[in-house]
Amino acid sequence: MSLHAGKRRFAPPAWAVVLTGVALAAFTSLGTWQLGRAREKRALTEEFERGGRETLDASGRDFAELTRYQRVRLRGRYDPAHQMLLDNMPSATGRPGYRVLTPLERADDRGWVLVDRGWVPLGATRAQLPDVAVGSAEREVSGVLDSLPEPGLRVGPAAAPGAAGWPRVLLFPTERDVESVLGRDVESRILLLDADAADGYERRWRPSLGFGPERHLGYAIQWFAFAVVAVVLFTALNLRRPPPDGQRGSR
Numbered sequence: 001m002s003l004h005a006g007k008r009r010f011a012p013p014a015w016a017v018v019l020t021g022v023a024l025a026a027f028t029s030l031g032t033w034q035l036g037r038a039r040e041k042r043a044l045t046e047e048f049e050r051g052g053r054e055t056l057d058a059s060g061r062d063f064a065e066l067t068r069y070q071r072v073r074l075r076g077r078y079d080p081a082h083q084m085l086l087d088n089m090p091s092a093t094g095r096p097g098y099r100v101l102t103p104l105e106r107a108d109d110r111g112w113v114l115v116d117r118g119w120v121p122l123g124a125t126r127a128q129l130p131d132v133a134v135g136s137a138e139r140e141v142s143g144v145l146d147s148l149p150e151p152g153l154r155v156g157p158a159a160a161p162g163a164a165g166w167p168r169v170l171l172f173p174t175e176r177d178v179e180s181v182l183g184r185d186v187e188s189r190i191l192l193l194d195a196d197a198a199d200g201y202e203r204r205w206r207p208s209l210g211f212g213p214e215r216h217l218g219y220a221i222q223w224f225a226f227a228v229v230a231v232v233l234f235t236a237l238n239l240r241r242p243p244p245d246g247q248r249g250s251r
Contacts, residue, residue: 012238031223038216073142075107085168094203118201
């Protein structure tokens with residue numbers, strides 16, 4: 001391929017065309033993917049905010065029928081003897097600790113729901129578990145529906161081998177893991193207890209994003225910038241002045 005632009009000749013070798021084409025395809029694809037992730041996370045944030053605007057009475061309703069982040073209220077009794085501590089859960093400021101999951105037996109005879117009562121710090125040692133005692137009297141609880149936290153990569157069992165006693169420490173358990181530990185079925189969604197509700201700990205709920213859409217936008221800009229740089233380099237390195245007349249054809 002050879003083109004002329006004024007006194008310059010643009011004649012890139014075939015390998016440079018192929019290499020640049022592959023790089024452009026990769027950079028634009030990655031940039032577009034990051035833009036898509038930003039849109040997804042903005043949608044999750046909007047869904048979280050929208051769900052909290054109205055509180056539904058969940059009595060007699062299956063949580064699976066309700067949307068994620070819907071705010072609900074219901075009555076029931078905590079089971080203080082069988083609580084779980086979700087390990088590797090940092091606080092809003094990054095301090096290590098646990099999130100406290102307490103089973104609640106629904107007063108409408110529709111089984112059990114896990115109530116996330118918030119974050120508590122680690123003890124002086126791993127063997128020193130926090131005191132998460134709570135009463136078992138019937139009460140009304142309210143909060144936002146969500147899923148159990150999920151890891152970026154799941155490795156190993158949720159419970160340490162030979163783990164026993166309560167509260168039980170679990171690492172990113174699935175619904176099946178929780179049901180196996182409790183010996184009973186639970187709702188598919190957990191309830192994030194309202195920040196002003198009684199018998200809770202640190203609660204600064206937000207959508208499970210990992211990081212916000214702004215970082216994805218930053219990554220997208222970087223990938224598109226790489227694409228622009230690739231085009232500039234490809235053009236600059238292959239746009240040459242022709243040799244002087246006396247040197248044309250000479251060796």
